[in-house]
Amino acid sequence: MVEKIAVLGAGSWGSMLANILAENGNDVRLWSYKSAQVEELNNKHTNSKYIENFTYSKDLVAYSDMQEAIDGVDDILFVVPAQVTRSIAKKVNEILAELDNNVNIIHGSKGIEQKTYKRMSEVLAEEIDPKYRKSISVISGPSQAESVAKHDITLVTTASENIKDAEHIQSLFINDYFRVYTNDDIIGVEIGAALKNIIALGAGALYSLGYGDNTKAALMTRGLAEVSRLGTSFGANPLTFTGLSGVGDLIVTATSSDSRNWRAGYQLGQGKSLDDVIKNMGMVIEGIATTKAAYELAKQRGIDMPITSAIYNVLNDKVTVKDAINELMHREGRAELD
Template identity: 55%
Template sequence: MEKQKIAVLGPGSWGTALSQVLNDNGHEVRIWGNLADQIDEINQDHTNKRYFKDIVLDEKIKAYHDLSQALDGVDAVLFVVPTKVTRLVAQQVAAVLDHKVTVLHASKGLEPDSHKRLSLILEEEIPADKRSEIVVVSGPSHAEETIVRDITLITAASKDLETAKYVQTLFSNHYFRLYTNTDVVGVETAGALKNIIAVGAGALHGLGFGDNAKAAIITRGLAEITRLGVKLGANPLTYSGLSGVGDLIVTGTSIHSRNWRAGDALGRGEKLADIEANMGMVIEGISTTRAAYELAQELGVYMPITQAIYRVIYEDLDIKEAIHDIMNNEFKAENEWS
């Protein structure tokens, strides 16, 4: 592939790691953010120490505070901003974008209140004549490992297979590999909802439970993620793939996962407000829990783990009581779908 110009919107941990992947592949990378000190640090020191204390970035990676400059003449725009500001940033992009680009996102969540997937937000806010079909980049991936070029396999999903293949070629190299998929609903719901289960898995660890409980919440968590996704039109097989069970494993078992760490702290008795303040990064699983709970209620989908986590976070239910309630739910067959 010939050199492409790519604007990466969001200089967080994942945006920075993906910028390095793209730079390694010979593309021109422009990181955009709204914190002047962070932009200056990337340009002057070639570091992003808020997220990676010991990593030095290639000096070819440039950072921008001006969005129109970052978007000038680019081939692709990658959104890696928190879910709650995705619509706002998309509106800002639409206001200054003056040519057609490939639009992709690598964030994981559901929009608060509307419960919409992020690709729907991008479709709504960026005019169709200025963008491709949206591509979702999602899968089992810790930024802390990708930034040191550890082997990572994830998914590029789009309604248009050729656009997904373009993104696959854009990113893939000897340590970072993408697989294509056309099930956007499945890939996005898997990426969003696994953060809820990761909070629960962390809480079990914080309470002192072992591997049996970990396997139980991951497996039954995947079952309820699949139930909701299929109700929204997803292919159930997607949840057996990288963006489904793969992402759930990596997020639900690792200290690198801020959702798992948040749950672990909850399990040890810390208050949510303190956890969020100490994390210093967005914990997507917290807001996604509310969105998924409300969506499940609206659609009549049985999601007992999500409901339990919702009650702990938003109704101050004691975690041990929540676990007791789940263990005493009515008996079910393993493959029941309601």
Template identity: 50%
Template sequence: MKQTKIAVLGAGSWGTALANVAAENGNQIMLWAHRAVTVEEINSRHTNKQYLGDRVLQANIQATTDLKAAVDGAEIVLSVVPTKATREVAKQLNQALVELRQSVIIVAATKGLEPETYKFASQMIEEEVMPQNLTGLAVLAGPSHAEGVIKHDPTTVVAVSKQLSIAKQVQAAMSNATFRVYTNDDVVGAELGGALKNVIAIAAGTLQSLGYDANAKAALFTRGLNEMTQLGRSYGANAMTFMGLAGVGDLFATATSEHSRNFKAGMQFGQGKTMDEVIDNMGMVIEGISTTKVVHDLAQQKGVEMPISEAVYQVLYAQEDPKIAINNLMERPLQQEGK
């Protein structure tokens, strides 16, 4: 396997897990973190206890707080910082690439939408990184909890790019016996799927905490996937993308797993906790909270009916009782399936 120098920006759970996968494949890995204590731990003890407990990382991962040093000589850069930090980090990355006179493939591995602009991670990167510094742009999507990846649970994801040749390069660099990468060219569908499933996952956690069983969960998943698909179609996305890894696959993993921050947040909302209480209790970024507000606005702009997402919005932002929100959903006017 060809050795590739890969820089991973963001040393949270997902960034660290992706760095470990790439390192297992014999690639040269530089992991950028903003906290010096995290860098010291990764370099000296090969762990990132805050996010991944006692799991030992590959010894060929080097960490640094210097972004320019991290990307120096890299062929591929994985952007795995939270959505709210993506644009600022992309600006810093562009400056580093200008100084290095270097061009790279950038892979957006963050699932969310920018609140102010409703832009995807790949769009923010494309706006901030100059074309001469960008060999290609891809998105990594699909059902992939870091906790499962780090312990080698069989995982399938999809590298998505308008240029399939770029997606194939990412596929080759990241695939191994327990981390299988497919390719796709529907960037909009993949990005929307990765963002929208977080809203449905919050709803799933709420159902769980209220004691609802398989019937309610199946209804949520099916109708939630329909909402994701309808909004995707309004953007020109391929409806079949939502039936794949970036859609139903990611939805299932995020809306059923104890590792899902959005699912766990939903459980707390079901217990009557406020948004501030949930955020304080979690101590980590919950992408679905901000995405819920964005989806509420987008649905109105696009004229797409998204009753489940709207119900989540009412619970989070208008403090509606979750049981009342569920009753309102069940009492909506009857209609034909598929709409």
């Protein structure tokens, strides 16, 4: 069944999800606040700042007017940075009220809101009136946009509290190169998606210092233990962290140079300042804000997250990467499964 879908956010991942939906035969409207980007997408069918040497479906139409993009749609997919999700959701709620429209809400954002420590589904639930939303779902998993552009076989998860809603989102995206599984553990999927970016920062930093596969495996394994520890404290299913949105997403984000969090960590390991790293990237690095939120949450809830704490200290100029590694390696011995 063809659906009308608005995708809010035309970065690498938002534009690629929009392209999948368009390739699947849906009526897709991709919104960006950047008029030059909208013009490029509509006239050249490219998005050169985010995905090089790729031509988008000619059926994908970009808009700079959010109301025009949302008018009459069945689904709205948010793929905007976590820290602006609330402000965008407020605007969407105003538009839906004016249009008197009721839609499925989906998001593909990977972060935790600063200060409130809210997951993105919680932010969306707070800002979009239940009168105007049928459901809230998340789509997440090991999915670098650059690989999806090449039709590399990609498997992800969509989660919602109601599995029927997740199955609806699954039906929109699934095709011969993009396979979607369902899950009803939206807490676990969102926390896994957000916190793996912290570990990716560390992985990039270690690589820049010349550390090899043993170190990478150690970081990812113990990092996943921290992600699971925090996630289960909120009621997440521990098995979710062994799945696509947990270990799967962690593997690709912590090993791929296409990951902006990995690239940011690499520059930090080279000794560059955080300000310079942010300037060099020119795109949002979700792991930076997520590290702060996770560090503060761990303190608040009394959860041991030494790797997260070490990366937080590096980001805040309290220690160098080498000193952070040294402190981690000289912690008191403990049992692996504690």
